[in-house]
Amino acid sequence: MVEEASKSEQINFTEVWTTTWETPYIMRLALSAGIGGLLFGYNTGVIAGALLYIKEEFGEVDNKTWLQEIIVSMTVAGAIVGAAIGGWYNDKFGRRMSVLIADVLFLLGALVMVIAHAPWVIILGRLLVGFGVGMASMTSPLYISEMSPARIRGALVSTNGLLITGGQFLSYLINLAFVHTPGTWRWMLGVSAIPAIIQFCLMLTLPESPRWLYRNDRKAESRDILERIYPAEMVEAEIAALKESVRAETADEDIIGHTFSDKLRGALSNPVVRHGLAAGITVQVAQQFVGINTVMYYSPTILQFAGYASNKTAMALALITSGLNAVGSVVSMMFVDRYGRRKLMIISMFGIITCLVILAAVFNEASNHAPKIDKRDSRNFAKNATCPAFAPFTASRSPPSNWNCMKCLQYDCGFCSNGAQEYAPGACIVQSADMKALCHSKGRTFFKDGCPSKFGYLAIVFLGLYIIVYAPGMGTVPWIVNSEIYPLRYRGLAGGIAAVSNWMSNLVVSETFLTLTNAVGSSGTFLLFAGSSAVGLFFIWLLVPETKGLQFEEVEKLLEGGFRPSLLRPTTMENQVETP
Template identity: 40%
Template sequence: MVADMCVSIKAGSSDYLEKHPERRISFSQNFYIIGVTFAAGIGGLLFGYDTGVISGALLYIKDDFEVVKNSSFLQELIVAMALIGAIFGAAIGGYINDSLGRKAATIVADICFAVGSLLIAVAPNPTLIIVGRFFVGLGVGFASVTAPMYIAEVSPSEIRGGLVSVNCLMITTGQFLSFVINYGLTRVPGTWRWMLGIAGTPAVIQLVLMVFLPESPRWLYLKNRKEEATNVLSKIYPSPRLEDEIDILEAHMEQEQKDKVKVKYSDVFKLKEIRVAFICGAGLQAFQQLTGISVIMYYSPTIIQLAGFKSNESALFLSLIVSAINAGGTIIGIYLIDIVGRKKLTLSSLIGVVGSLILLSASCYVRGHGNPSLVYGWLAVAGLALYIIFFAPGMGPVPWALNTEIYPEEFRGICGGMSATINWVGSVIMSISFLSFVDAIGLGESFMILLAIACVAIIFVIFYMPETKGLTFEEVSNIWKEKAYGKDKNIESMVETAST
């Protein structure tokens, strides 16, 4: 049994694929995987659409409701309520994913999206807008946990990073579409109602598609539904690799039954190897938000107006260009993540973010301190564009991709949900405080705070983030065991001994 496990566990690893290059799977070889990825990625599309659409809709909500126009707090609350909903959705989403499966979690997300979008579209006052935003946020939270996890678990290890990054492409595509729709609806009666209500359509489409999509084979195996899992795997892997992948899941299941580890939230912090993995995953999610991406995406039209471009149409058009750059950068990230690797891509991304924030903060500072020249306004727009150019390929997809592959199977739902919750908490902090900070200390000074955080993020990645490119889930697990207990092969994992 031990010998068999040692042989089969290599399926999908770099050594295995070097010995059997003919068993390597490329993007173009299996359209089933691509179809499942894009269908699951509709959750990312909805996630991105909501992120982008509110930035333009807010301009018109202020026009319709004087009380919103006169209150920075109400504006921040309308933006942040979806993020507050996302915190709850992400926290609950981990449990639903582990207990009911990835399909059920996706269906719940779609229902929340549809209900929230309908409430907003018919809202007679800001209060119902805020309630609808909370329901949409619940859907966003579920989707942020479920979509990347689901995609990772149906993906061969050699293209897993790229496929998970497709979810990020769907997010940025959703953001881009939101700005296109925002710009196209600028002269349509009920502008913001159409902008925010349209999100219900793709949610309904995905809900229908989920009837035909398979459940994650890894989740099915853990639930002892082996025949269903094998049927799904047979559509992903050709023989003989299929048999090797089944052997891995079988060995993993035997180990699970032997250990009978009942996972609790407290175990994430009690078990050293899980704790160090979670610090890495949660830290990357936190830095993704604290370096300012939510500020850029939620408030880019407002920032552009503060930089000197006063009309709604001009602000939305320039924001549309920034969003298009975001989608293009994510496509580059999909190509690079499994070639360059997660760590190098993240470091290069953060270094570029630091440079762009220097330009952005300096130009906004000069304009905010008495220089009315529109040159500094254009420099600020250039800083926004550069920020997205560098952020999108690395810090956009990597935190989500890494969090799908650094935790053992039994902890993946809980840790993925917790780290996504931290991401959303960071997003709430940034979105609900940014305009207040701008009012208090100025636009340029606010971007200087983001600059300092980005510098700290670089240090964190250098010293704490491992490279996981091309590794199987089991090989990644061994990285954390070494970090937790050193390279002494005689040291047994606390996860494996927790039940003894």
């Protein structure tokens, strides 16, 4: 194992291209399955822009924060169910069939949202899409992993991560493209049907995973696929490794049984699976509690919090963060098989914590320096236009000093900025479509989610930096780790458990973000994420081993006795693979 680890240090990113150039079939498999990642990214990212226009069409959505959170998070709720069922379905019917079922769910969900006449229909469509996202989130990287040679497996699985972030970037482009088109959000949500149809057709022409086929006594088919993936001199060694792994697992199955409950009990009684789950669940939960999906689901809203009132401007700026996420995934592909999974995640977490703390400080300063309220402007803006909470102060000599734009918005009112100078005192008025139109007719800007701020550009800068440090590490590596850390016999089941933990964490974050910002402000919310990120960093250091360049069987041996970081490792364990 030590020898294998030293060899992996010599892996160069060009080897990926050399291997796939010599065997283009490998890249065809990876990209076809990776469309599931594209759909995953698109359907989770598109709501960030679509929500702005759904609020405009349905007043009840605009007025109810909890309804906005449900529309956003319902895909996540569906993904929990999809990931849970996906683990069993992968083991029972295979990886290829799971991808096909996910595509059907993507298509149905898109069609339901396009014809939605009420918020509950949008929620139903988001739920169906979520079922597909959950299955794709674990099946696509699993299929790619089992189709890839070990030395480039990490980079090829990263193509799934790249396509996830690419799908999110595409969703922002599509959002901008349909801003001035009748039906805006319907087009935004409906476009996802196209890649679902494309992937369905492609997967019909591709084979099942050779590992799954071998495990199900379809050895001739498995050999045929391996011969198309590996050089001739390596095929026999790969088949021998599969044979030994399946033999051991078959013996194990005879003891633990065949039903789901028996498998679950057997998995939890197996020390390799338990240690693998400790690592796999840790990285999946940590990935969500750094707050990434508040940025991906609500980035235009966050930028409106920072003072960019226009929907189009907020979406255009959000496109920058999404593009950086896609670039970061490319960086991950370049370094994950050279520098390792564990190291990339730890470096990534340090950068994330730093950016979150700075973002908390930026939003705190923006809140403290928000424009003051002009008493006369608020009183004389229009008949019955003054914010009800501020109205009593208009008759006093001067309003309380703590009344500024942020205070106005906290009472669900709107702020019409000063016409001459945006950062000067403005009017605190009733929040309604009529008042917004009247404010605009006076050549002024209407704010209802955030306030004019000289610090707004800093929010863009550090959101961008946050994405840059997140994407190459915590963005793609958790999925790579979970595709290679479990024994074959339990890979579908354990991968499903870890994926469910990811989506449950995602649900908690996405369902509470707007509520948190209302309760403790944007600054307090980012500070909470910084704290949860620090906890995640500790457990990654404590529980997650390095798996770069290792065969699946070698990963099992690494986990048999439980992983310990080098700082806590007894001297008798020095012969193990060195992990920082």
